[in-house]
Each structure stands twice: as C-alpha cells, then as structure tokens.
Amino acid sequence: MTTYYDSIAQQYKKSKQLPFRLHIEAYTYFHLLGNIVGKSLLDLGCGEGFYTRQFKLLDADQVIGVEISEKMIELARLEEAREHQNIEYIVGDVFELGKIGSFDLVVASYLLNYAQSREQLLKISQSIFANLKPGGRFVTINNNDSQPLESYLSTEKYGFIKSITSPLIEGTPIKYTFTISDSKQQFSFDNYYLGTATYEWALRSVGFKEVRWQKPIVSPDGWQNLVKSFGRISLTVCP
Numbered sequence: 001m002t003t004y005y006d007s008i009a010q011q012y013k014k015s016k017q018l019p020f021r022l023h024i025e026a027y028t029y030f031h032l033l034g035n036i037v038g039k040s041l042l043d044l045g046c047g048e049g050f051y052t053r054q055f056k057l058l059d060a061d062q063v064i065g066v067e068i069s070e071k072m073i074e075l076a077r078l079e080e081a082r083e084h085q086n087i088e089y090i091v092g093d094v095f096e097l098g099k100i101g102s103f104d105l106v107v108a109s110y111l112l113n114y115a116q117s118r119e120q121l122l123k124i125s126q127s128i129f130a131n132l133k134p135g136g137r138f139v140t141i142n143n144n145d146s147q148p149l150e151s152y153l154s155t156e157k158y159g160f161i162k163s164i165t166s167p168l169i170e171g172t173p174i175k176y177t178f179t180i181s182d183s184k185q186q187f188s189f190d191n192y193y194l195g196t197a198t199y200e201w202a203l204r205s206v207g208f209k210e211v212r213w214q215k216p217i218v219s220p221d222g223w224q225n226l227v228k229s230f231g232r233i234s235l236t237v238c239p
C-alpha cells in the first residue's frame, strides 16, 4: 500500500515535537483517555506510533496500531525494535478493517477527518464500533470544524496553519501546513471538512450512545512554555 504519508513520514514525526502539539494536543488527549492501566487499546491511523508508544508507557495492556502508510509503520517498527514494548503494528485500511478484536478503548488521532463524505465516515465508524467491547470507549482528536475561517492563518507562529481554496462545505479539502521549528522546513497534507452534526449522526448510527466534544486544554507547563516562546497565546492554536 502506498499513500501520501509515505512521502512525509519523517517530517510528520518531527512535527509531533511542536510545542502546541505537546502542551495542548497531547495533554487534552491524555486527559480524555484517563487511566488506561491494564486496558486493551486499538490505535487506528496510528502513524509512526507517537501516541501508540505512550499508551504502553502508561501501562496499557494490549496495544495494536493500524496504519495505511507502510512508511509510517516502518518508522513505528523501527522504534519497536529499538525499544521493545510488545506493540503490534498492522498495515491496513481502516475503511476495510472489520473486526480484528474486542478492545476496551479504540482511539484515533486525526483519522476521522480523512472521511470525505457521510458514507465514508459511516464506514470508519462501523470499523471503530465493531472493535469495541460492550461499554467500551472511542476517543479521537479531530479537525475543529467550528474554528472561524478568519483564524486559519493566525496560528502561523506556532508552526501550523490551515487553508482552503473553495467554500467550506462537506467534503471540502482543508490543507494543513506545518513548519518544523529547527529547519523551517514545511510540509502539507489535506483533511476533509464534515460538520459536527454529521460526525454525531455517523457515530450514533453505528451504536454509540453518547458523543461528547472537548475543547483543547493547555497543560500547566504549557502555559509557561508557550507564553515564554510566543507571548500571549490563543486557543485556536490547536487544530
């Protein structure tokens, strides 16, 4: 399987070190996950395993990562070989995944925004639900579809902007552009816009009983670090 992420795998990995990703994105994600000690966890669209490895460090029991990009999985497996954590990485397409197990938690950071239509979102949601134990939870990070368009470029100083070239309707590509701090090197990829109501519809249609949205939270360290580096910070900084 070859995907666009094969060509940006290394740069994407570096972008995980941007301060807003560490102090806002990751902090909010782990806040939502709560205590995962002893839990089984399926990470869909796991990339090179940035979060997947951390789940194990937080004492999750079984952890499996599924990812469509072979290059991303290659990087994840390199880390696994360097420091053995007993994580299983599978190259696979979440759209076609079906049931591969029964997990306490299914997670996906920035995966749902690859669905370009309601139908595609429904398919991903089916894969998610099929892999959860009864009473299990799905936790995700996604494009913030209520971010005002005027602020898409205002996050440039944090190393990240969004842009669109056509009106924002369901299926419109949203270009994410990252600038890596040390090299000033840029790379971009597209996500797709779907509205909040569509997400809720898809998740409820496959069987989820409760859908909750969480705004980004800044870690206590993050306030100091981000304010020191950037001055006053704005919460639109997080995608």
Ligand SMILES: C[S@@+](CC[C@H](N)C(=O)[O-])C[C@H]1O[C@@H](n2cnc3c(N)ncnc32)[C@H](O)[C@@H]1O
Pocket: 003, 005, 016, 044, 045, 046, 047, 048, 049, 050, 051, 066, 067, 068, 069, 072, 092, 093, 094, 095, 108, 109, 110, 111, 114
């Ligand atoms: C923005 S990256 C996020 C990676 C990782 N979750 C993280 O937060 O570091 C999105 C990932 O989803 C993967 N992806 C996109 N469509 C997919 C699909 N249909 N099946 C599996 N993975 C997919 C991409 O290859 C990419 O690695």
